Amino acid sequence: MTAPEPTVAVPSRERSLPPEAYRRMTLVLRAGLLTALVLLVAGVIAYRFVDPSVGSGEVVRSNPIAGYLDPLGLAHGLAAGSVEAYLTLGLLALIATPILRVFSGFYYFRRGREQTMAAVTLTVFLLLLAGLFVVGPFLR
Numbered sequence: 001m002t003a004p005e006p007t008v009a010v011p012s013r014e015r016s017l018p019p020e021a022y023r024r025m026t027l028v029l030r031a032g033l034l035t036a037l038v039l040l041v042a043g044v045i046a047y048r049f050v051d052p053s054v055g056s057g058e059v060v061r062s063n064p065i066a067g068y069l070d071p072l073g074l075a076h077g078l079a080a081g082s083v084e085a086y087l088t089l090g091l092l093a094l095i096a097t098p099i100l101r102v103f104s105g106f107y108y109f110r111r112g113r114e115q116t117m118a119a120v121t122l123t124v125f126l127l128l129l130a131g132l133f134v135v136g137p138f139l140r
Contacts, residue, residue: 021108028104032097039090046083065091099128 068074068088077085102125109118 017108017112017114021112025101025104025108029097029101032093032100036090036094036097039086039093043083043087043090047087050083095132099125099132102128 064084065088068077068082068085074085074088074092078089102121106118106121106125109121
């Protein structure tokens, strides 16, 4: 009969983020999507009350949010209570939500010293910003 072999604890190379990090990243998504949903639904309802005779085809052709795509125009529209400005704000919240989620992922991976995942997440974040601010204006 042989003696049992002693067990040796082998340190794990796999690191994972604490559950609180995942909860906070999920909270970013939920809060952003809920904010965008509230702004967009309220904006569409208000838009229908302001001009009930306009059909959806006419709205798409006229592009009523075009004047609110720059920060100054958006600020003036929000201050004036323009429905189109609030629709634009809802769209911006919808666009910003996944970008903020990716950034929060980078923050938590960097904080947890997971260099590879932090580098991948930072690359995705930079590509999203490049698409939004560099490629997007060329396509307009």
